[in-house]
Amino acid sequence: MRVAVFGAGYVGLVTGVCLAELGHDVVVRDIVADKIDTLRRGDVPIHEEGLAELLARNRERLTFTTEVDEAVDGADVVYVAVGTPPMYSGDADLSAVWTVVDELPRIDRRIVIAMKSTVPVGTGRAVRHRLDDRGLANVGYVSNPEFTAEGTAVHDFMHPDRVVIGAFDDADGDLIERLHDGIDAPVVRCDVSSAEMIKLAANAALVTRISFINEIANVCEATGADVLTVSEGIGLDRRIGPAFLRAGIGYGGSCFPKDSLALKQLAANSGYSFQLLNAVIEVNELQKRRVIGKLERRLGSLRDKRIALLGLAFKPGTDDMREAPSLVLAGRLLSEGAEVRAWDPVADGAVHLHGVDIAESALDALDGADAAVIVTEWPEFRELDWEEAGARMRNRLVVDGRNLLDPDELRALGFEYEGIGRPIL
Numbered sequence: 416m417r418v419a420v421f422g423a424g425y426v427g428l429v430t431g432v433c434l435a436e437l438g439h440d441v442v443v444r445d446i447v448a449d450k451i452d453t454l455r456r457g458d459v460p461i462h463e464e465g466l467a468e469l470l471a472r473n474r475e476r477l478t479f480t481t482e483v484d485e486a487v488d489g490a491d492v493v494y495v496a497v498g499t500p501p502m503y504s505g506d507a508d509l510s511a512v513w514t515v516v517d518e519l520p521r522i523d524r525r526i527v528i529a530m531k532s533t534v535p536v537g538t539g540r541a542v543r544h545r546l547d548d549r550g551l552a553n554v555g556y557v558s559n560p561e562f563t564a565e566g567t568a569v570h571d572f573m574h575p576d577r578v579v580i581g582a583f584d585d586a587d588g589d590l591i592e593r594l595h596d597g598i599d600a601p602v603v604r605c606d607v608s609s610a611e612m613i614k615l616a617a618n619a620a621l622v623t624r625i626s627f628i629n630e631i632a633n634v635c636e637a638t639g640a641d642v643l644t645v646s647e648g649i650g651l652d653r654r655i656g657p658a659f660l661r662a663g664i665g666y667g668g669s670c671f672p673k674d675s676l677a678l679k680q681l682a683a684n685s686g687y688s689f690q691l692l693n694a695v696i697e698v699n700e701l702q703k704r705r706v707i708g709k710l711e712r713r714l715g716s717l718r719d720k721r722i723a724l725l726g727l728a729f730k731p732g733t734d735d736m737r738e739a740p741s742l743v744l745a746g747r748l749l750s751e752g753a754e755v756r757a758w759d760p761v762a763d764g765a766v767h768l769h770g771v772d773i774a775e776s777a778l779d780a781l782d783g784a785d786a787a788v789i790v791t792e793w794p795e796f797r798e799l800d801w802e803e804a805g806a807r808m809r810n811r812l813v814v815d816g817r818n819l820l821d822p823d824e825l826r827a828l829g830f831e832y833e834g835i836g837r838p839i840l
């Protein structure tokens with residue numbers, strides 16, 4: 416089939432490149448000319464495992480453009496993968512989605528819009544009305560939400576747990592299902608609103624688990640239990656399972672915070688207070704800040720203390736710093752008067768962090784530091800020469816926000832070590 420993808424971001428690029436891998440002809444359209452130029456040169460503007468290789472392998476089936484007409488020319492399907500960031504109110508900002516819908520030229524054949532962007536329940540119905548008002552009854556609409564995780568997005572797209580297809584018209588749903596031929600996964604066929612809710616509910620379930628285990632971790636700290644052992648013990652229960660039971664300094668990224676807020680607001684707008692989700696969000700906010708208390712307990716006032724932040728991306732395997740805990744941490748540390756030096760293997764801290772000194776390497780970040788904080792669980796930090804790190808630091812203190820390191824090894828090297836939900840010595 417011929418597919419147009421609107422949006423060359425994390426989701427749009429992965430979708431376009433993976434659909435090309437499945438044998439389709441794909442045109443990716445973005446409004447940012449630089450991104451399109453980069454892609455035309457064969458380079459990838461984001462860090463995503465396996466994406467560059469897949470793009471190179473499918474070059475002849477991939478075109479990149481800034482032009483709407485060129486993108487939709489001959490297309491059977493138009494994927495919408497533009498951003499839906501939170502507005503001040505917490506609701507999702509759908510302006511980019513509406514731009515795509517309104518820019519769609521009049522086409523005298525069947526063509527299907529497939530929504531990959533995460534949107535509030537009811538968006539599909541609103542788009543359907545808008546298309547009908549424009550006399551575009553020949554344009555179908557399908558909700559086909561994306562569940563890929565940054566860092567493993569290519570693998571997740573090709574090997575999903577399920578493909579969700581919500582359609583007003585069965586034939587449109589059939590078309591999107593055929594587009595996925597070659598992918599071996601259960602297909603959930605449903606109405607548009609349920610498909611939209613599946614996406615929001617899935618992310619709400621995941622963040623609930625994260626805040627749950629973080630609260631268990633906080634109680635572990637207060638009572639002397641070890642959250643790693645507790646996670647293993649409860650994860651072996653088949654009714655619970657082991658996924659998403661890693662305690663840490665909270666979730667971030669472009670999806671979890673925004674989608675949980677959007678669902679909370681969606682509920683509130685219809686007069687329902689989603690109390691559980693409200694608590695999940697608040698727990699996450701507090702969790703990011705607990706690191707400050709841990710540092711203060713060991714160092715006293717943080718004024719003029721030098722703190723090294725190891726990792727800036729919201730998780731390993733990506734350069735994405737949107738809503739990353741590092742942003743909150745850096746801001747809090749600076750406002751306490753600390754000097755902050757940071758390093759990440761791929762994320763570009765200089766673009767997002769003001770007042771933070773960006774180091775050349777992890778060891779460089781640790782030079783003269785009073786404490787190191789593991790913010791992102793990059794394997795690089797596990798493999799770091801901690802003996803040399805200790806020699807370079809002014810004070811051997813590690814606050815491990817991801818429980819990445821072995822406390823015994825660090826303590827044997829003379830470090831004070833504090834993880835999340837681990838026994839405090």
Ligand SMILES: NC(=O)c1ccc[n+]([C@@H]2O[C@H](COP(=O)([O-])OP(=O)(O)OC[C@H]3O[C@@H](n4cnc5c(N)ncnc54)[C@H](O)[C@@H]3O)[C@@H](O)[C@H]2O)c1
Nearest residue numbers: 421422423424425426445446497498499511532533561565
């Ligand atoms: N990032 C993820 O892992 C992930 C996973 C699942 C779902 N989602 C959802 O997918 C959507 C996209 O997320 P993302 O992370 O890829 O965002 P992104 O910001 O990386 O990419 C969005 C792209 O859309 C482009 N764009 C804006 N208006 C456009 C237009 N009119 N035509 C063409 N391109 C346009 C932007 O320039 C940008 O390149 C969001 O709704 C997000 O919630 C994201």
